[in-house]
Structure formats: structure tokens, C-alpha cells
Amino acid sequence: xxxxxxxxxxxxxxxxxxxxxxxxxxxxxxxxxxxxxxxxxxxxxxxxxxxxxxxxxxxxxxxxxxxxxxxxxxxxxxxxxxxxxxxxxxxxxxxxxxxxxxxxxxxxxxxxxxxxxxxxxxxxxxxxxxxxxxxxxxxxxxxxxxxxxxxxxxxxxxxxxxxxxxxxxxxxxxxxxxxxxxxxxxxxxxxxxxxxxxxxxxxxxxxxxxxxxxxxxxxxxxxxxxxxxxxxxxxxxxxxxxxxxxxxxxxxxxxxxxxxxxxxxxxxxxxxxxxxxxxxxxxxxxxxxxxxxxxxxxxxxxxxxxxxxxxxxxxxxxxxxxxxxxxxxxxxxxxxxxxxxxxxxxxxxxxxxxxxxxxxxxxxxxxxxxxxxxxxxxxxxxxxxxxxx
Numbered sequence: 080x081x082x083x084x085x086x087x088x089x090x091x092x093x094x095x096x097x098x099x100x101x102x103x104x105x106x107x108x109x110x111x112x113x114x115x116x117x118x119x120x121x122x123x124x125x126x127x128x129x130x131x132x133x134x135x136x137x138x139x140x141x142x143x144x145x146x147x148x149x150x151x152x153x154x155x156x157x158x159x160x161x162x163x164x165x166x167x168x169x170x171x172x173x174x175x176x177x178x179x180x181x182x183x184x185x186x187x188x189x190x191x192x193x194x195x196x197x198x199x200x201x202x203x204x205x206x207x208x209x210x211x212x213x214x215x216x217x218x219x220x221x222x223x224x225x226x227x228x229x230x231x232x233x234x235x236x237x238x239x240x241x242x243x244x245x246x247x248x249x250x251x252x253x254x255x256x257x258x259x260x261x262x263x264x265x266x267x268x269x270x271x272x273x274x275x276x277x278x279x280x281x282x283x284x285x286x287x288x289x290x291x292x293x294x295x296x297x298x299x300x301x302x303x304x305x306x307x308x309x310x311x312x313x314x315x316x317x318x319x320x321x322x323x324x325x326x327x328x329x330x331x332x333x334x335x336x337x338x339x340x341x342x343x344x345x346x347x348x349x350x351x352x353x354x355x356x357x358x359x360x361x362x363x364x365x366x367x368x369x370x371x372x373x374x375x376x377x378x379x380x381x382x383x384x385x386x387x388x389x390x391x392x393x394x395x396x397x398x399x400x401x402x403x404x405x406x407x408x409x410x411x412x413x414x415x416x417x418x419x420x421x422x423x424x425x426x427x428x429x430x431x432x433x434x435x436x437x438x439x440x441x442x443x444x445x446x447x448x449x450x451x452x453x454x455x456x457x458x459x460x461x462x463x464x465x466x467x468x
Contacts, residue, residue, distance in 0.1 A: 100353065105461035107339035110324045110450050111383035114316070115392040116205075117331040120198030120308035121438050124173045124275035125285075127183075127266045132314025133329055133443055135273075136208060137265035139196045140285055140307040144251050144260065146300040147286075153302065154252035156291060163248065164290045164297075166241040168218070170264065170276040171283040175232040177224050181268040185239045186214030187250055188261055195261045198306045202331075204390070206310055214263050217241055234283070237264075237276065248289070251302070273443065279304040280438065319362055319447040321386045324459070326372050327445030328436035333392065334448075335383045336374075337431035338461065340422070353464045355419045357404070357432075359411040359448040360457055367406040367446050371437035374402040374413050376421070377430035396433050403437055411448065419463065 119126070125138035144153045156163060168185060172178075188195060190213055196206055218239035227233040241247050251260045266274070277283045287302040313330045325332045336357070357374070361367055375396025400421075404413030421427035436442060449457045 099467040101465060101467060103343055103463040103465070105338060105340070105343060105463065106455060106458065107342075108459050108461065109337045109339075109383065110334060110459070112321070112323070112325045112332060112334045112386050113383075114386075114388045115331050115333065116202035116390070117311055117313050117329050117442075118199065118202055118308075118392070119311055119329065119442060120201070120306065121280060122309070122328070122442050123278055123280050123439060124309075124442075125170075125264065125278050125307060126309045126311065126442075127181075127264075127274045128179075128270035128272050130272050131443065134312035136203065136310045136312060137211065137263050138276075138307065138309045139201075139206075139211075139261055139263055140279075140304050141194060141196075141259065141261045142251055142285075142287055142302050143305045144253055144302070147303050148300070151300045152252070153248055156248050156289065156300075157245075157252055158293075160293055162292045163244045164292060165288070166244040166247060167288045168239040168241070168262070168285065169288060170237040170285050172222060172235040172237075173275045173277050173281075175234050177222055177235045178272060179266075179270050179274050180221060181266045181270050181274075182219055182221050183237055183264060183266050184216050185218045185220070186211070186216050186263040186265075187247065188214055188259055188263075189246070189250055194259045196306075196308065198308050200391075201308060201310070203310050203312045211263055217243060217247065219267070251287075279307050319364070320445065323362060324359065324434070324448035324450045325445060326434050326436050326448075328440075328442035330445055332445060333394075334434040335377070335381055335394070335431055336434060336459070337383065338429060340429060343463075349468050350423075351466045351468065352416050352419050352423060353466055354414065355416040355461060355463045357413045357415050357459065357461050359459045361406065361409045361411065362447045362449060363409060364447075367409055367411075367444070370406045370444055370446060371403050371440045372406075372411060372413065372434055372446060373437045374404070374415060374418075374432045374434055376400055376418055376427055377433055380428075380430050394433055397427070402432075406446070411446070415461070 126135045220237050220239050222235040224235040225233050289300045311329050324334045378395045404411050
């Protein structure tokens with residue numbers, strides 16, 4: 080799928096039998112994989128536990144100072160007419176099975192200054208445990224799970240009832256962008272598998288529940304997260320990671336694919352592209368069914384090699400267009416018609432595509448796509464179906 084179309088619509092009925100439909104197969108494709116620090120913002124979960132070589136260090140959450148209803152600012156709760164009865168942080172597990180009895184601790188950073196992290200840039204290299212050593216603990220909790228009274232699933236929750244209510248409200252009672260309002264959640268006991276709670280990207284995101292009284296009125300407000308992420312130390316790379324076109328969110332693996340169209344008649348005056356499927360085979364070791372890979376249109380020219388490492392990913396893509404493909408029987412197909420149609424109409428330059436793990440797939444899963452110059456039958460190819468005008 081793609082999230083945005085090209086600016087130019089197709090003014091033809093492509094089902095018209097009088098139109099001449101033809102197919103081109105492009106095999107002039109180059110590709111390479113690079114390693115950058117893993118960025119774990121905008122995922123569906125906040126992750127804990129150490130397994131498969133990954134070390135989930137801690138998760139950071141910044142909350143809004145405006146309530147979910149948009150009616151209450153936290154600073155208004157500091158008024159002398161307000162009595163706060165309870166302040167509770169709640170995190171909902173991503174799975175309906177209770178996987179751990181480990182105790183978790185919640186921290187805040189009253190002396191932290193500006194926001195401690197960026198969803199788009201923070202990683203295990205620029206935020207370490209030393210950087211959060213000044214976090215002040217404000218509560219401990221374990222997952223609890225209610226017994227369902229119907230057939231619907233009931234998800235375990237972590238709930239932290241805060242004793243020092245006034246200090247925490249004062250901490251988040253700021254409407255400026257420079258106030259950090261950052262909280263840290265981490266497990267105290269070791270966890271030898273993956274445990275996750277839902278992030279702000281989901282419907283059951285972390286919340287702060289505040290129950291309070293104003294004069295004779297009993298009131299309730301909910302505050303929500305504006306950004307969050309997990310700081311993860313990645314596993315060691317394998318030969319499969321390095322020797323193929325590889326993608327993995329928590330490993331930091333991404334790839335660049337470039338196309339040579341000089342011998343292909345892409346001419347907006349004489350053709351309309353009906354479909355353009357970029358097709359990969361993956362190595363057969365691991366089933367990747369339903370795993371998603373996203374493709375972004377590169378905004379600048381990039382020189383590539385088979386494999387390289389960078390300290391910071393600065394390869395920008397067009398934020399208005401995102402194409403996504405899903406594996407089936409270990410074959411990945413990504414529809415990139417919007418990219419080719421944009422080249423056709425002059426909306427995009429042919430700098431290539433950046434492949435990366437979708438926000439909706441398991442970030443700890445990696446995909447290794449076959450790219451072998453000595454075996455063209457297994458290599459990726461682009462199948463273009465177009466209409467001659």
C-alpha cells in the first residue's frame with residue numbers, strides 16, 4: 080500500500096479493452112545494506128527484557144500538560160482550591176498473557192532540564208544509563224490482570240499510584256516545549272524474554288489518571304503521552320545480515336535500492352503506469368509471513384556499497400509518500416507505482432528507495448532479502464505493467 084498518491088491523476092479508464100497494455104521487467108537494480116543506531120520511536124510498543132542478543136535498557140515517555148479532553152492544563156491543578164485525591168500512571172500490556180512477575184519502577188527527572196530524548200534521534204549511543212542516573216523513583220509495580228467476565232480479552236496492566244502527587248503535578252505543569260515532562264519505566268528484575276506495553280501509537284496508550292476535588296465538585300482528568308521510545312542495545316550482526324539486503328528495526332539495519340531506467344521507455348506522453356511491483360525473495364531460514372517492510376523515496380543521491388556503517392542516519396525520504404509491502408511465502412512484493420509515476424511526471428528524481436522495518440511489525444524481527452550478482456534468477460526485479468497511449 081502507499082499513503083499518498085502522485086499529484087497527477089490518471090485521466091484514462093485502464094479497463095478499456097482498446098488500450099494497449101504491456102509489461103516490462105527491470106533487473107538493472109543495485110542495492111546495499113547499512114547499519115545505523117536503532118531508532119525505536121513510533122513503534123507500537125515499549126519493550127523490556129533481554130533475549131536473542133537484544134538488551135532493552137529502559138523506556139522513556141513524555142506526557143502532555145494538557146488533558147485528553149483539552150479542558151484542563153496541569154498547572155490549573157496547582158490552584159489552592161484544588162485537592163488531588165489520587166494520581167495514577169497506567170501502562171497496558173500488548174499481549175493478553177501475563178508473561179512476567181518482574182517488578183517495574185517508574186522514575187522522573189526533576190533536574191533534567193529540557194526534554195531528555197527525541198523520538199527520531201535518541202538511541203543507545205546518545206542516551207546511556209549514565210544519562211538517566213539522576214532519575215528519581217516514584218513508584219514500583221507488577222503486572223496485574225483482571226479476570227474477564229465475558230469472552231473478550233483482558234490485558235495485564237502496570238499501575239503506579241503516586242504518593243508525592245503535588246511534586247509530580249508541578250513537574251508536568253508547564254506548557255512550554257522546553258519542559259521535559261519525561262518519565263522512565265524499567266524492569267528491576269531480569270526478564271529473559273520480551274515484554275511490552277502499548278505505546279502512544281496505539282489506542283491503549285499510557286495514561287495519567289488524576290482524581291481531584293474543586294470545592295464540592297469531584298472531577299477526573301486524563302493526561303496522555305506526546306512521545307515515547309525504548310532504548311535498545313542491538314544484537315550482534317550475522318553473515319546473513321551483512322551479505323544480503325537486510326532490514327531490522329531494533330538491529331538498526333536498513334537498505335538502499337537504486338534503479339537504472341535509461342533503457343526503459345518511461346515517457347509520460349506515451350504511457351501510463353498501471354502497476355509496478357518490486358519483488359524480492361528472502362533467505363529460507365526464517366518465516367516472514369505478514370512481516371511488513373516500508374519503502375521511502377530518497378530525496379538526495381547516495382553512493383552505496385554492499386554494506387556500510389554510519390553513526391547517524393541522515394538519508395532523508397519524502398515524508399508524504401510511504402509504500403509498504405508484506406511477505407507471503409517468503410516473497411516480498413512492494414507496489415511502487417507512485418514512485419515511478421512521480422518520476423514519469425517529474426515529481427520525483429530517481430535517487431532510489433530506502434527500505435526499513437514498518438512501524439507495525441515486530442521490531443526485533445529482521446528480514447534478509449536475497450541479492451546475488453552471480454545468480455540473477457534469485458535477485459530482486461521490478462515488474463511494470465503500463466498502458467500505451
